[in-house]
Structure formats: C-alpha cells, structure tokens
Amino acid sequence: MGQTLVGILLNAAMHGGVPRLRTGQESLANYEEAAAAYGLTPCFVKLSDIDTQSGFSRVYMKTGTQGYRTHIVPTPQIIHNRAIYDPHSSGIDRLVQQGIQVYNRCNRYGKDQIHALLERNKELQAALPATSSGLSGLREMMDRYPDLILKPCRGSVGNGVMRLTRSGGERWIWSYSPAGSRRSFIRPVRPDALPRALRARLAAVPYLVQERIPLAEIGGRPFDLRVTVQRGWGGAWQVTGMFAKLAAPGGFVSNIARGGEALQTSFVLERAFPGEEAARVRMSVLSLSLAVARELEQSLPGLADLGLDIGVTKQGNLYFIECNGRDQRYGFRKAGLSSVWKDSYRQPMGYARYLYEAALRMNSY
Template identity: 30%
Template sequence: MSTPKIDVQVISSGILSDDVLMLGESMLKQWRIPAQQHLVLQFGSFRHAVTIVPVPRYEGLRISQTLARRMGIFSGTPLRLHYQAVSRTLALGPLIGVLISRDNPEQSEKPFGDITMFCRELTDACRSQGAYVYFFTPNAIGASLTTVEGWVYAKGWHRMNLPAPNVVNNRLTSRKLENRPIVQQFIREIKHRFGAQVFNEKFLDKSEVFDALKRDPSLQKYLPESHLLQNYTMLKSMCSRYSSVFLKPVRGSLGKGIIRLTRIGPENWQASYATVSGTKRQSFSSLAKLFSSIAGKMKTVRYLIQQGLNLIEVGGRPVDFRALTQKNATGKWAITSIVGRTADSQHFVSNLARGGTLSTVKEAVAKSNLPAAQRGDASARLSKAALDIARGVDAYIPAHFAELGIDLALDSSGRVWLIEVNSKPSKNDNTPLKEGKIRPSVRMIIQYARFISGF
C-alpha cells in the first residue's frame, strides 16, 4: 500500500506541547497507529518521543512550533507518513538532501548560481509528491554529523539547521570536494547510523568504466578499444591499428583536454586539441615526435587512449547522443531522454560547453549521412545500448548510482558505440528548462528517493 501524503500544520507551542502530535482519526485507524501511547517520531536522523491524539473529521497532522523548528519544517509542508509497528516508529519523509558544490548567501535570488532554477524545480516536485528537500555544501555539515545547515525554499531561500537526510543525491562537481574527509565521514556515518541511502556517490574515471564493462561479453560490442596510455609502445601499437585515435584525460569532463590523433601520411600525424576557442592543430613528421610533445602532459594527466570512430555527421560536423538513464519508482533503470548533439563547426567534440547544439534523435539522424536503411531503428538501438550500459555500470562498479549520462555514437555503418559515462550529468543536456515546468528527470529523482527510503 502506498504511503499516504498529509499536510503538516504547525500550532503554537502554548497550545500544543512538543511531545504530542494530533493526527486525523481515520488515518490512525487505517494505519493502525496506536493513540495515547509512547511512540518515536522520526524525520531523517531526528528522533523524538511522542504520543498521538486522534482528531475526528481531520486529514492532516498537527505539531508544535518548537518541534517544527527542530525538524526544520514549515506549516503546510506535505509529507509522507509511514508507521512501523515493530519499532513503534512514526516516520515522516522522505527527507532528501542534495549535496552541491557551492552557495553564495549574498545572492539571495540565485544562491546556487546556474543550478538555482533546478533546485527550485526539485523543491516544487517534492511538494507535489510529499517529499522534503534541502540543499547543502560540504561546509554545511555539522561537527556531530547528525545535523546540516541546509537551504530550503519557502517564499524565498532560507538557511536553517536540519536533520541528516534519509537520502542524499550527490551533485558535487569536483573530486576535491567529494574526497574531503568531512564529506566521506558524513556519508559513512549516516549510512551506518540511520540507514541513509546515498546515490551517485562518486565520480567515474573513464578507464574504470571501460575496464569494468569489458568484463561483460554482452557489452563488448559497444566498447571501442581503450587502454590507459602508459608509454610510446602502446601509442605505436594503437596507431598501427587505427587511422585515428583519441587521447582523453581519465578525469576530464566537458570535452576538456581531449586530443585527436589522425594519420595524414605514411609517417605523418596531426594532433587536434580541443580548446575553448576551437580546435588547434599541430603536425608531426613522426609518431615519436608526437609522443615527445605529449610526454610532459602525461606526468600530471593520465590519458585513456581510444580507437577513433567514424561518427555520423551533419554537414561535416560529428554527431553523438546523450542518453539520460535513471532508476525509476521501482528501482529499475529507464531511459528518461536521449538527445542528439552536433558539434560546432570549430570543434570536434559536441559538448554544449563547446558550442554543440541539441536536437531530437530523429532530427539528427534524418539530417546525417547515416545510410537510409540504418535510420529507422536508430533510436531503439541507442535506447537498448544505454540501458545495457547503465545495468553494466551497476553490476561491475561497486557504488550506488541512480542517474547516469551515457554518451553514445553511431558510426557510418549504423553501429552503436559507447563514448563515456558521466555520473554527474548536467541538467542542461536534456529538455530545456522553463520556469514552472517540472521535467520528467526531476520527478524521477524523487520517485526513486521514495522507493529506496520506503516512502
């Protein structure tokens, strides 16, 4: 049976004491919640002993002002209610914490910069589903690890102390922040002490993903040959097999630092570098000279060397596809969206940050040089590949993921290839955001949070 959604009303502490809750009589009967007996009220990491007084002809829950302040909730907040008879616990929730990289209290309208609108959207979606969300940075984690100074939206953004959440969505955009001892300690503590769930709990390295997926024979058809670049021998070996190869920083994102190597003669090679202003090219009379030019970079940057692919093109510009895969209300992987991304004329990578443009899969395929016979089922084949790969990441990488951006390509023969998997997918790479509209990708985050937290 689905957990009921109720409105929480806050009553003056002079009228209602902190250890008494007033709950609609019909709700008590339906969920067999004992009245006038000692129970535990639970909200995230918050625990408090209460007794419940039934109220006839009333559907909501009334709590005192002091209790509401300790829980960090406002009057009129819709929440789910779940009673566990064995432990005599009345749980309200789910309480969702979104871990973000930075905030700026001085920017009251946009305290989270570009993602403020997404945070508002997530708040609206939570209200409609009976969940409660707050946003916090690593600096906001309390010394006790049981409280957080989080941001909530209620007619404007407010900062307040809140309990540690039932579910954490890790949206940190920097490995340095993610690896801070306070963050790792907090995650361990809330999992161990409160049974909290943390999803998208870590960044993925490119080499980690390809090495893991290679273990599954059914996924190998999607994987271009890839290795960690360690020496000249490996570069020479890959370049003898392919007319072009890519060097990708193992920890890169947004197309930064990618180098494409292309054979332009029996011995000559050209290196194309992805930069913000466009593609920079440099020619070398031998592979050895090319290697010596990048050997310095290899001391500080680890590269994945990958087979070059003959991608489909629109007007001479390469096209790839970003699939957003998410776990749904029953914990199964599903496709939320797939978009085509066409590279800007000055770039060979298609990222929006590098001037790439979005289109539907159908539009991208129709305008491309893909043979007509391969076009009809292209969307279905991309969807299948994305789901296969998401399940593979789940099976072979020991971490909890619920949302993956999977970059795929079609080559000129119609074969689907994996480019990379992103565990912190941007919310800009699916449908454009309009104020007041809740996207399916945002609704899915809350549905999954409810599923894993039992609400």
C-alpha cells in the same frame, strides 16, 4: 516540521548561491516541483553542514515568499548527491555508515575505470572502442589505427581531449584546444619524434587512448547522443530521454561547453539515416544504455543517475563513448525538450520516495 525531507547535496560554491538563486545549471525550481509531486520537501546542504554526531544539519529551504533561508533540521535520511568530492573523501562514507541512504555516492569516475568495468561483460565488448593508455599505449595504437582520440581519464566537458590523425605515410596531424579555448589548433607530428608538449600532457595526468569511431554526420559535423538513464519510482533503471550533440563546424568534440549544439534526437537521426533505420538506431541506443547502467550498478554502489554518451557510425553501429556520473541535464532545455528536462529532476525525486517507502516496509517487519 512534519515534512518528509530529501537532501540535495551540493558543493560549497554552488550551495552558497542558493539564497541568491545562482546555482549555475542546477534548477532549484525543478527540484521544488519534482519533490512536491512525491510529497517531499527538498533541502539543499553541503557536506560540512551535516553534523553526524548530533544528527542535525544546517540546510537551505524555501520559506514562502521569503525565498531560501537557513534552517536546522534532522539530517534527511535520503540524500541525492549532486556534489563532486575527492575520491578519497570519507564524508559520504560516514553518512552511509550511520544508515543514511546517499544515492550517486560518487559521481566522478575515471574513464579507464568505467571502460574496465564494461569490458568484463562479453555482450558489451562489441560496443567498446579499442582502448589503451599512456605514452606506450599511444605508440601501440598509432601502429594499429589511423585515427585516435586521447582523453584525460578524469577530464570533463571535453577539456584536454586531443586527436591524432594519420595524413599519409609516417606523417600525423595533432589537433587540440588550449585550456579554456574553443579554438582548435593543428600541428604535424611524427611517431618517432612526438612533440614535447604532447608527451608532457600524457605524463601530467592519466590519459585514455582510443580508436576514433567514424561517427555519423550532419552537414559534415559529427554527432553523438546523450542518453539520461535514471532510477525513479519503483527503483528500476529507465531512459528519461536523449538528445543529439552536434560538434561545432570543423570540431571533433561534441560537448556543448566546447561549442557543440544540442538538437532533438529525431531531427538528427532522420537526417542521418533513411526510413526505418532511424527508428531502429533509436531503439538500439535505448537497449545499449540500459545494459550499460545495469552492468555498472554491479560494481558501483548507490548508482542511480547517469548521462551516457553513445556514438553512432554511418552504418548505424553503436559505441559507448563515456559515462557522466553527474549529468548536467541542461542539454534537454537547449534542445527544446523542456518537459524532458523537468523529468530528469522528477525521476531522482521519485527514487527518493521509493527509498523512503522501502525503508518503511523494512522497519515494519
């Protein structure tokens, strides 16, 4: 075809929506525009359509006014992974073994795994909340801290997150939302008689138990910052952009999918902090985010695209909250940052061009 192809690897359900332009929060138009800026042609593929024996793949590509049609093409040598697979899946490993460069090979990491990796860096330890795990860890943390957040190690978009707050003496308040609901429920509990439902949740899946950071607030609503850190043209990490996530009234999680609101960072910081403090906080968030990405790349191969949640206290102290290996990006659009939303697609395509040219230089020696 004479085109330089870049593969966009999608899960089967999203891949099936490509010809109908129904791909959820993934913007096909943004991929097309971003890839074209670097002389690339995007093709959308799922793992089962890559034939490692023949070296060809069945992909969706845009064909003029006819929309997206199926094509059989040589498997792209550079693939941007936007799919989530079981950690034990060997499909991507087989591609890498054949010399195909897949970036963001894995994009769903356990919160406990990420915390352990960052904890090894002494300079980052001050930005990590006190953390334990499981039922025994919960009891230990209840002895030490009056406010706790409980997170499933492999949960996403705030699902399964709970809060335990001491309300006086031995009395605690358990706050949680049932699966699929944005409503929060509260229930009094005692450390020596934790409810069966709470113990069952902790037994069902691994949970991280963390000291709840007293986040800065706007109108009584806590917020944190989503920072998109990516590799682009040149290969170096850079911050593409950030926006603030404001928790719903009365809520304790800021996830947009759980009722949180996406707002521009400058708007929020300038209302939470006086004068030059807002600018200082912003610059510190940039530095921390880049340090986190550089530390994680030491242990996680193929890392190139991260969404980091950074908490800011009322005193302007920063804490790393969690890492998203498949940043949803749409928060920029919801915050009115359309150009940054497009940049979050452009950077990965720039990185694909960088990898292609690096491979050409290596082959020319």
